Amino acid sequence: MGGVLCVGIVAYYGAEYPAAAILSIALLSHTLMRNPGGLPPSDPDNGGITLPGGFEAVVVTDSIGPARHLAVNDNGDIYVKLRFSAKGGNVAMRDTDNDGKADIIQHFGSYKDVGSLANGMRIHKGYLYYSSSLAIYRSKLTPGKLIPESEMETVLTDDHGHGAHWHITKPVSFDDKGFMYVPFGTPSNNCMDMANTPGGKPGQPGIMPCPELEQHAGIWRFDASKTGLTQKDGTLFATGLRSIVAMDWNKADKSLYVVQHGRDNLHRLFPDLYTAWQSAVLPSEEFLKIKEGDDAGWPYYYYDQMQKKKLMTPEYGGDGKKEGKGKELAQPLIGFPGHWAPNDLYFYQGNQFPARYKNGAFIAFHGSTNRAPYPQSGYFVAFVPFKNGAPTGDWEVFADGFAGVDPIVNVKDAIYRPMGIAMGPDGSLYISETEKGKIWRVMYKGDKKNFGTAQLAEMEKHKLLSHIRTPDEVKDNLEKGKIPENAKLYNTYCAACHQNDGKGDGNRFPPLGGTDWVTGDKTKLLNTLLMGLNGEIVVNDKPYNGLMPAHNFLKDEEVANILTYIRQNFGNNASAVSVEEVKAYRNSQKK
Structure with missing residues (x-):
């Protein structure tokens, strides 16, 4: 077996990296002997994160810069979208000796990253897709080559002429019928008069009807075979979605799913209706199965995960209790607590993990910035078990410990903030983070048959940590009696x-x-x-x-x-x- 694989390495790497190919023959034979199943050694501390029993992690790289979304090719090459890099907007990485560490790291891709939230990174039909805030690009991948050799093509341009660049990042997903899905987030908090009072002032009503819904706060569907697109070349697939960064096409039930960012500032804008505690935990970050024609309710409604209802927003006559026509809107599968910042969603298709993870949803929560005076929250990767297109249980903590501190008072206290999720060809799960550019490869090395209650119960304890649970309104108030x-x-x-x-x-x-x-x-x-x-x-x-x-x-x-x-x-x-x-x-x- 070793000889066959060695010949394959020479054929695969030889043209571009002849020295690496020769060296890999010796290294691979040694690796196969020490790594039954082909998985590389894990780091002793799993790179600083906590995982369920039987799972281990190795740090692929730890300092490539502000990493956003990522994708892994069929040969194991890793591609990462960066934010604000003078070396190039993307990073390509390759592990030539199967030790789990990237030993070739190259920057590529020169394009303007307008705004701070340039996220998208996908591989689809031999093309690498990557985004800035206002455009989606693609490059044809060449078999055996790490860096795309083809000319960069502009797939889609957001030609709205935005001033502020809130919520207009361009993640991308593809279905199995030749369509591409792109969200166009809204530049406001809740459809206030942006021209005269950017961000809103206390008690300010929303514009009725909201003009932003014409070109924002929704998902548009496009012909995936075309380039040079603008929004008018697509069709509105779903509306009432304020900001989508986490989005994935579930191949198991052939449906589009998202986890949206909810609105902000309930207490600041409506102090007579909402307490600081309510503003910290509301509104929900909604996990939604999206069907064509759906309306999720923004800006007229939000989801309250504690009351388990869609309620009218205060800008449009709500008071934290009025339901209006909330029952008629698209309802979330799960309502996560507010401001956790869901920034990636991935439905696991691999076979390396225990069977309960098959077709389930992994969600990367980047973590809150605006929960003061309560501890910031999120900063972990969740898992939601799925079967037949619906959750079979509540969300679980899958990977934790990224922040490195507890409680998190200021967002900059967090050492790492999880961002992107992707799967490798062997079923390993890759997780990126934004603060330093660290990438983890998560692997399962335990006994699949004995995985279950004990391991999940141990991880369940992580829900009790102050940085991911719902804070106590009195005990967890960090300002109570302490500040001038x-x-x-x-x-x-x-x-x-x-x-x-x-x-x-x-x-x-x-x-x-x-x-x-x-x-x-x-x-x-x-x-x-x-x-x-x-x-x-x-x-x-x-x-x-x-x-x-x-x-x-x-x-x-x-x-x-x-x-x-x-x-x-x-x-x-x-x-x-x-x-x-x-x-x-x-x-x-x-x-």
């Missing part, structure tokens, strides 16, 4: 994005420390807070392209307190902002 009034104002209006420690999330929201945006010209800072920002800025040499809500609804005293607080905290030591300066700035804008 000006810090409370900051935490109410700013910390959801910039975090309690002012460091931002390292992704969409910039840090407040050590930047002249904060410590420089007061007029610039006042303009930013009161008028908002819409579009790309550079903070501490890193680009950010998002939406800064206008906070012109705040009183002069509140504005002065917040700006003084950020100018004198987070490592800053700048002068205070007075109430008189706030009044003078506001008066100047009236002229």
Whole structure:
């Protein structure tokens, strides 16, 4: 057997890597003897993550940069989508000696990543598909070659001319009938007047009917054989979906599934209707089976996983109790707690894992940024068992420990944040993370026949950790009796994005420390807070392209307190902002 495989390696790698091919003959024979079944050795600590009994992990690479989605080719080559890389938007990796570690790592793909959430990466019919926020590209893979040699083609361009780039990432899925599915997320929180009050102000109603539904908040279906597409070349497949990053075609029941990001800021925008605790845990991140013509309800409805109902949103007359026509909308299979940020979904088709995982759904939760004053939550990979197109049980913790701290007070406290999921040709599961660019290969090396209750019960304990359970409204409030009034104002209006420690999330929201945006010209800072920002800025040499809500609804005293607080905290030591300066700035804008 070893001789046959060695000949295969020479044939496969020889043309491109002759030295590697010769070396691999000796290494492979040694690997086969020490790795029965062909699986490489695991890392002693599984690369720092916790898995059910019998599962082990090896770190493929640990520092390729901000990794997003990934895909694995039939020969085991790994392709990873990056965010903001000067070396190229993608990374290709190859393990030539079957030790589980990538020994060839190459960057490729030059294209503009507009925005901060460029995610998509798929292999379909010999093509590698990858996305920026506003476009989908593809390159033809050449057998035996790690880097695509063909010219990059533009499959689809989002030609809406967006200013802010919230929720418009372009993941992609393919069915078995020649169609491609692409979500077009909405650039607002809940269809408020973006032009005049970006991000919304307290009590502001939503626009009725919501014009964003015409070109956003839905999934469009396209002919997968074509390139040079724009949205008008597709058809609206489903609507009422605010933001989709996690999406997969389930081959077992031939259906499209998504886990959507719910809306934000219930307490900040409607403090008389929602407490800070309700805003931290609501609304649900909905796991949905999508059928053509479905309406999931955004912006008029959201799902409350505790009441197990779709309720009217406060922008459209809701109060946290009114159901309206919520029962008529597409209902989730599971309602996960709010703000966990579901960023990838994969239905497992392999045979390496125990039988209960076959056709089940793995979901990567990137973790919350806006659960203050409660601990941030998520930061793990869940599993949902499936049969005949429906869950056969509740969600389970599959892989945990990415954050490395507990509780997570600020999102930057998390060492790793899981992002992408893909399966290798042998049934191994690959998981990417965004903070440093670490990739894990998860393998099963236990006894399949004896896998079950004991292993699952052990993992069930992880639901009790404070960073993934529903927080106690009183005991888990991190601010209770601990912070001064000006810090409370900051935490109410700013910390959801910039975090309690002012460091931002390292992704969409910039840090407040050590930047002249904060410590420089007061007029610039006042303009930013009161008028908002819409579009790309550079903070501490890193680009950010998002939406800064206008906070012109705040009183002069509140504005002065917040700006003084950020100018004198987070490592800053700048002068205070007075109430008189706030009044003078506001008066100047009236002229």
